[in-house]
Amino acid sequence: MDMSLKLASSYFDMLKSLSDEAKLHLIKMLTDSILKKEAKNRTGNGKLEDLFGVWADDPETDHMEENIRKERTSNRTRKIVSFDECNGD
Secondary structure, eight states: OOHHHHHHHHHHHHHTTSOHHHHHHHHHHHHHHHHHHHHHHHHHHHHHHHHTTOSOOOHHHHHHHHHHHHHOOTTTSOOOOOGGGSOOO
16 A cells, blocks of 8 residues: 555544534535646646747847847947046035
């Protein structure tokens, strides 16, 4: 017998004296934990599948990249002034 099944049997021996209401509550909590785990697994796989093919080349993207490169102004608009040109500020 698997160790987890032995553990479940020993828990059952401890819990069988609980009231029916307490047993139903325990069943509900266990069921909810299983359903929550299944839902998490489904959404985890779904997210990866949703991303499939998202990063496809697109002519419009190439045009955007070209415009970005053309419009860059980094290090071109800055005027570097030497210390000799400063007014002592």
